Amino acid sequence: MNKEIIEKYIAGRANRQEAKQILEWAAENDENSQYLSRLKLNRLFSHFPDTDAPKEAMRKFKQRYSRRNFVWVFSRVAAILIIPLVCFSAYQYFSSTKKTPLVAFSIDNVDSIIEYTVNPGVKGKVILPDGSEVWLNSHSSLICPAVFGNDSRVVALSGEAFFDVHSDEQRPMYVKTSRNITVKVTGTKFNISTYDNDRSFNLHLISGKVRLINENNKAEFDVLPNQEVYITDVEREFKLKKNPDEHLNTAWKEGYLVFDGTLLSEVIRKMERWYGVNIKANSPRILNERFTAEFHSESLTQVLDYLKMCSGINYLITNENVVLSY
Numbered sequence: 583m584n585k586e587i588i589e590k591y592i593a594g595r596a597n598r599q600e601a602k603q604i605l606e607w608a609a610e611n612d613e614n615s616q617y618l619s620r621l622k623l624n625r626l627f628s629h630f631p632d633t634d635a636p637k638e639a640m641r642k643f644k645q646r647y648s649r650r651n652f653v654w655v656f657s658r659v660a661a662i663l664i665i666p667l668v669c670f671s672a673y674q675y676f677s678s679t680k681k682t683p684l685v686a687f688s689i690d691n692v693d694s695i696i697e698y699t700v701n702p703g704v705k706g707k708v709i710l711p712d713g714s715e716v717w718l719n720s721h722s723s724l725i726c727p728a729v730f731g732n733d734s735r736v737v738a739l740s741g742e743a744f745f746d747v748h749s750d751e752q753r754p755m756y757v758k759t760s761r762n763i764t765v766k767v768t769g770t771k772f773n774i775s776t777y778d779n780d781r782s783f784n785l786h787l788i789s790g791k792v793r794l795i796n797e798n799n800k801a802e803f804d805v806l807p808n809q810e811v812y813i814t815d816v817e818r819e820f821k822l823k824k825n826p827d828e829h830l831n832t833a834w835k836e837g838y839l840v841f842d843g844t845l846l847s848e849v850i851r852k853m854e855r856w857y858g859v860n861i862k863a864n865s866p867r868i869l870n871e872r873f874t875a876e877f878h879s880e881s882l883t884q885v886l887d888y889l890k891m892c893s894g895i896n897y898l899i900t901n902e903n904v905v906l907s908y
Contacts, residue, residue, distance in 0.1 A: 583607045583614075588621065601779070694728035703858030705837075710737070710748075714755070717744040717835045720855040721777070742775040744835050747790075759783065762797040763813065772805075773832045779851065784823075786810040786831040794820060839877040839885070846871040846895075850906075857882045861904040868895060868906050 583604070591604045608615045700706040702721045709715060711730050718724060722741025730736075735755040747755050749769025757765040759776040761783045770790025776783045785794065787805045794803045794811060796818070803820035805811050810826030813819060833840045839856055841849055847869040850861045859882065863869055871893055877885055886897045886904070898905045 588618070591618075695725065696728060697723055697725045699723040701858065702855050705834075710735070712748045712750065712753075714748040715746040719743065719775075719834050720858070739774065739776060741777055742773070742834070744771070744773045744832060746771050761813075761815075764795040764797060766793040766795060767791075773835075775831075777851070777855075780848075781816075782812045782814040784810065784812045784831070786826055786828065788828065788832070796820070833876075837878060839880075841873045841875050843872045843874055845869065846873060846906075849873050853882070853885065859899075859902045859904055861906065863906045865908055868908070871895070 587600050587604060591601055604618070608618045698706065698708045698718065700718045700720060700722055704720060706718045707715065708718065708724060708726075710726055711728065712735060714735075716724055716737075719742035722739070722743060724740075724743065725738040727736070730753065733753060735750070735753055736758065737755065738758040740760055745757070745767070747767050747769050751768045755767050757767070757774065759765075759774075760778055761776055763776070763783050765772075765774060765785065767790065770792055771788040772790075772792060773786045773788070774784070785792070785805060787807055787809050789807050791807075792805045794805060794813075796802070796813070798818065801820065803811060808826065808828070810823040810831065811820050812823055813821065827842065829838075830840050830842055839852065841852075844852075846863070850863065850869070853859070854861050873889060873892065875885075875888060875892070877888075880888075882904075883899070886899075889895055890897065894908065896907050898907070
């Protein structure tokens with residue numbers, strides 16, 4: 583595999599074709615998958631703030647990750663936390679169905695690193711070792727240790743998640759992202775969206791207080807309740823969004839797909855994750871259209887029918903591929 587393409591994928595700069603190439607390569611065997619996962623984790627933790635987490639502590643943490651006796655969960659095998667369409671905790675899911683847990687690990691095993699992954703078209707809920715709750719949106723993953731350390735709680739997110747963090751001022755939680763933005767929290771509720779193929783990082787704070795750290799230039803930004811902060815890949819500066827809409831940003835957690843004057847380019851990305859399909863527009867003009875609607879249990883066809891009725895955009899579905907046209 584071309585190292586340049588791998589580096590672009592890890593940095594979140596790969597296009598869809600390159601990303602598909604990387605994922606197909608990783609799926610060939612466990613060695614490729616583990617190599618890619620190690621590179622991803624090393625990038626996520628490479629700029630951890632030394633004042634709050636000493637280098638020696640982070641060295642040990644990453645060393646534990648690389649040991650052969652770790653517990654690792656890959657998106658393509660059975661050991662995945664996937665709960666279709668509704669959010670349940672792993673405990674509730676397994677205890678209610680009386681099945682053997684798919685994710686097996688001991689909380690006493692500090693060498694264990696777990697990756698929870700939800701595929702496109704599904705949602706999931708994770709209970710972290712400290713009791714904090716994390717809802718994962720479609721096509722998202724969360725990396726965390728089986729047991730948090732004594733000084734800090736470190737997790738890594740790719741995609742979108744809603745965090746309800748258990749309060750612990752002595753052990754702040756650090757949410758690392760592939761965009762080199764770290765979220766430092768003690769106890770709070772917030773929604774964070776950091777998909778690699780989106781144009782910006784977004785965080786909407788519901789309650790409490792968080793601090794954003796840009797690992798590229800060490801800039802920091804304190805966020806207050808009911809504020810939404812974003813940073814684009816181009817500008818790379820924290821900015822506040824005017825009149826943030828909590829429902830728009832968090833309704834996905836309750837199973838709602840919401841658009842409010844949203845560009846079709848963004849609508850397409852969200853629908854691809856929501857329904858697990860590939861959508862292509864055969865005209866650039868389509869991507870500049872705007873769409874306003876709210877859906878709950880509608881099928882892909884119903885959503886596309888409504889889009890057609892509102893904007894005159896036709897569609898053709900072939901297996902998991904959708905083509906939009908005028």
